[in-house]
Amino acid sequence: xxxxxxxxxxDCGLPIPRHSEVVDLALAPNIPRFLETLDVILQELQxxxxxxxxxxxxxxxxxxxxxxxxxxxxxxxxxxxxxxxILAANGGNIAFVRTGETTSYANVVLVSGxxxx
Numbered sequence: 001x002x003x004x005x006x007x008x009x010x011d012c013g014l015p016i017p018r019h020s021e022v023v024d025l026a027l028a029p030n031i032p033r034f035l036e037t038l039d040v041i042l043q044e045l046q047x048x049x050x051x052x053x054x055x056x057x058x059x060x061x062x063x064x065x066x067x068x069x070x071x072x073x074x075x076x077x078x079x080x081x082x083x084x085x086i087l088a089a090n091g092g093n094i095a096f097v098r099t100g101e102t103t104s105y106a107n108v109v110l111v112s113g114x115x116x117x
């Protein structure tokens with residue numbers, strides 16, 4: 001991924017536009033989990049910014065904090081779940097990674113950074 005390219009990691013229910021690149025990992029409910037998938041991707045990707053749904057922080061503060069704690073040097077943008085779906089659907093994403101996660105609002109848009117200054 002190049003600087004400012006976007007990658008969406010999503011639960012099994014997020015609508016993904018047709019003709020999008022999708023890495024569909026969903027094998028069964030909660031296999032693999034969202035955080036497991038995020039952890040593997042973060043081993044390879046420098047992230048400068050993320051987008052999360054406001055509803056995640058309200059409905060599942062623990063998962064929200066787990067995501068944010070994994071990205072301490074990234075700007076965190078909170079938007080409504082509807083706006084997150086629009087952002088994800090409007091193109092500009094390299095790909096979607098669908099997990100088996102069944103936790104509501106377990107979706108993140110990662111914006112790629114750079115590894116040099």
